[in-house]
Amino acid sequence: TQLLEQSPQFLSIQEGENLTVYCNSSSVFSSLQWYRQEPGEGPVLLVTVVTGGEVKKLKRLTFQFGDARKDSSLHITAAQTGDTGLYLCAGEHNYGQNFVFGPGTRLSVLP
Amino acid sequence: DTEVTQTPKHLVMGMTNKKSLKCEQHMGHRAMYWYKQKAKKPPELMFVYSYEKLSINESVPSRFSPECPNSSLLNLHLHALQPEDSALYLCASSRPGAGPDGYTFGSGTRLTVV
Numbered sequence: 722t723q724l725l726e727q728s729p730q731f732l733s734i735q736e737g738e739n740l741t742v743y744c745n746s747s748s749v750f751s752s753l754q755w756y757r758q759e760p761g762e763g764p765v766l767l768v769t770v771v772t773g774g775e776v777k778k779l780k781r782l783t784f785q786f787g788d789a790r791k792d793s794s795l796h797i798t799a800a801q802t803g804d805t806g807l808y809l810c811a812g813e814h815n816y817g818q819n820f821v822f823g824p825g826t827r828l829s830v831l832p
Numbered sequence: 833d834t835e836v837t838q839t840p841k842h843l844v845m846g847m848t849n850k851k852s853l854k855c856e857q858h859m860g861h862r863a864m865y866w867y868k869q870k871a872k873k874p875p876e877l878m879f880v881y882s883y884e885k886l887s888i889n890e891s892v893p894s895r896f897s898p899e900c901p902n903s904s905l906l907n908l909h910l911h912a913l914q915p916e917d918s919a920l921y922l923c924a925s926s927r928p929g930a931g932p933d934g935y936t937f938g939s940g941t942r943l944t945v946v
Contacts, residue, residue, distance in 0.1 A: 754934045763836075763922050765939030795943065809874055813934075822874035 723821035724748075733829040738800055741827040744810035745792045751813050753786060753793050754820075758807040767795075775802055800830045836858060838923050838938035846946055847913060853941045855906040855923030863931060865908040865935070866898060867922040875922055882928055913945045 725746045734740055751799035752771045768777050770786035770793060774805070777784045783796040797804055807827050813820035836857045845851050855864065863882045867875035871934055881900040882886035895917075897909040920942055924935040 748941075756934075756937075761940070761942065763924070763939050764856050764935075765937070766934035821903050822876075829873075 722732050725810055725821050727808075727810060727826050729763070729826060730824065731827050731829075733831065734800055735801055735811065736792045736800060738828055739796070739798050740828070741794055741796045742758075742802060742808055742828070743792065743794050744823050746812060747791065748812070748814065749790050750820075751790075755784060755793070755795055756809045757810060758782070758825075759805075764807075766808055800828075802830050802832050803807040804828060805830050834936065835937035836923055836936050837939050838921075840941060840946075842942045843938065844879075844944045844946060845910065845913065849913075850911045851910070852910065853908040853921055853923075853943075855908075855925075855938055856904055857936070858904055859925065859936065861925035861927055861936070863926045863928045864900060864902060865924040865926075865943055866906070866908050867924065867937075868939070869920040871897055871919075879908075892940070910943075913943075915945050917945045933946040 725744055728743050732740060754769045755767040757767055758764040763806055768779055768784045773790045774789045775786045781798045785794045793810055797825055805828055807825045809825045810823045811820050834854045839854045865880050866878040868878055869875045877890050878892045879898045884900045884903055895912050899907040920939045922940045926935045
């Protein structure tokens with residue numbers, strides 16, 4: 722079983738601050754995805770990273786895939802209250818039909 | 833249409849009831865999934881259908897019975913559930929293999945077993 726770890730588990734910050742959350746594994750993934758989930762809703766895909774060392778930007782969010790394709794980070798600049806939610810990383814192994822979710826980072830951005 | 837639609841949104845059922853959860857997508861995705869999510873936990877995979885055939889069953893108890901009548905529909909039949917089965921049940925779809933588009937999730941059915 723390929724396991725994903727995420728850190729921190731919980732994060733509470735003030736609006737306007739920057740933050741980074743991490744997703745780590747001992748396994749190599751063919752792709753890694755970040756989702757955000759709000760209470761009572763399903764996860765929504767933010768980004769997919771495929772190439773080792775890849776960096777993708779989505780407005781104030783910057784995603785990086787590690788060179789060895791075993792880890793990833795999500796950096797949020799100038800956090801807003803609308804960024805509050807559960808951030809899940811998910812790794813796909815061998816281009817298979819299922820992938821593993823990390824336990825998530827629960828982010829709370831306070832006004 | 834870029835959505836996965838799940839019905840009902842909320843369901844309360846007794847332990848002797850039989851009910852079904854429904855999921856529908858019209859994106860041409862050929863893989864569909866059922867996930868179970870308990871509070872403050874990540875989604876846990878239950879079943880995967882690929883080209884309307886069950887390809888993965890993650891050792892789910894037989895009181896959960898999936899069905900894929902066609903490429904757009906996925907059902908989860910529930911019978912004799914236990915209170916610990918109360919959870920958010922999420923349906924997702926994708927091309928076979930997640931690929932760059934990832935999975936598209938529905939909003940889920942909040943199930944309470946009493």
